[in-house]
Every structure is written in structure tokens, then in C-alpha cells.
Amino acid sequence: MGQQPLCGATGGAALRRGKIADTWGRKRAFLTGLTIFVAGSVLAGFPTSTATWISARAVQAIGAAFIMPSTLSTGKPYSAANTAQQPLVCGAR
Incomplete structure (x- = not known):
């Protein structure tokens, strides 16, 4: 139950960052x-205390919220008919 509020906050932040993207x-x-x-x-x-480490992880979550919408939308411009242009993702086409 401890991670659920953080996941919800990150998901909501990703939606707002999608608009920024x-x-x-x-x-x-x-x-x-x-x-x-x-x-x-x-x-x-290099944390000096537990509070520093938790704050650093929150900064990582904010950065991830910026990264997620940008990476998820990179495959969008490719049409299904032209699969030769699609990027290779995880070794599968």
C-alpha cells in the first residue's frame, strides 16, 4: 500500500508531461x-541521509514522467502498412 500513492502521482505527472511534450x-x-x-x-x-535518498528518488520520478510520454509516442508516426520504417523494439518486429 505504500507505493500506490507514489505510482498514482507519477502517472498523473506523466499525463501533464505528455501535454508539455x-x-x-x-x-x-x-x-x-x-x-x-x-x-x-x-x-x-551519494545520499547523506534517508531523506536525501528519498528526495533523489522523487527527482528521478519527475524525470521519468518527462521521459515516458516522449518514448511512448515515438512509434506513433509509423503506419502499420509501412513496417520497414518502424524501429526495432526489443529485437522483435
């Missing part, structure tokens, strides 16, 4: 999210 552009939103996520990862790698 539409406004800013997918690449810019992805790079912004990646920068935030990496900053959170560095902070989580």
Missing part, C-alpha cells in the same frame, strides 16, 4: 527528462 516537442521534453533523471540518479548514488 506536445507543446515543446518530443525531443526537447525527452532531453529535459533525461537531464532531470540523471541528476536524480547522481543524488541517489
Whole structure:
């Protein structure tokens, strides 16, 4: 039960970040999210206290909320008829 509020907050944040990805552009939103996520990862790698570690994980969640909508929408421009242009995902086409 402890992770459910955090998952709901991340999901809601991803919806709002999806709108930002539409406004800013997918690449810019992805790079912004990646920068935030990496900053959170560095902070989580060297925590000085439990509160610092939890805060760093929250920063990672914010970065992931920026990254998710951008990566999920990259396959959208490809049509089903033209599968040769689709990117290879996890080794399966």
C-alpha cells in the first residue's frame, strides 16, 4: 500500500508531461527528462541521509514522467502498412 500513492502521482505527472511534450516537442521534453533523471540518479548514488535518498528518488520520478510520454509516442508516426520504417523494439518486429 505504500507505493500506490507514489505510482498514482507519477502517472498523473506523466499525463501533464505528455501535454508539455506536445507543446515543446518530443525531443526537447525527452532531453529535459533525461537531464532531470540523471541528476536524480547522481543524488541517489551519494545520499547523506534517508531523506536525501528519498528526495533523489522523487527527482528521478519527475524525470521519468518527462521521459515516458516522449518514448511512448515515438512509434506513433509509423503506419502499420509501412513496417520497414518502424524501429526495432526489443529485437522483435
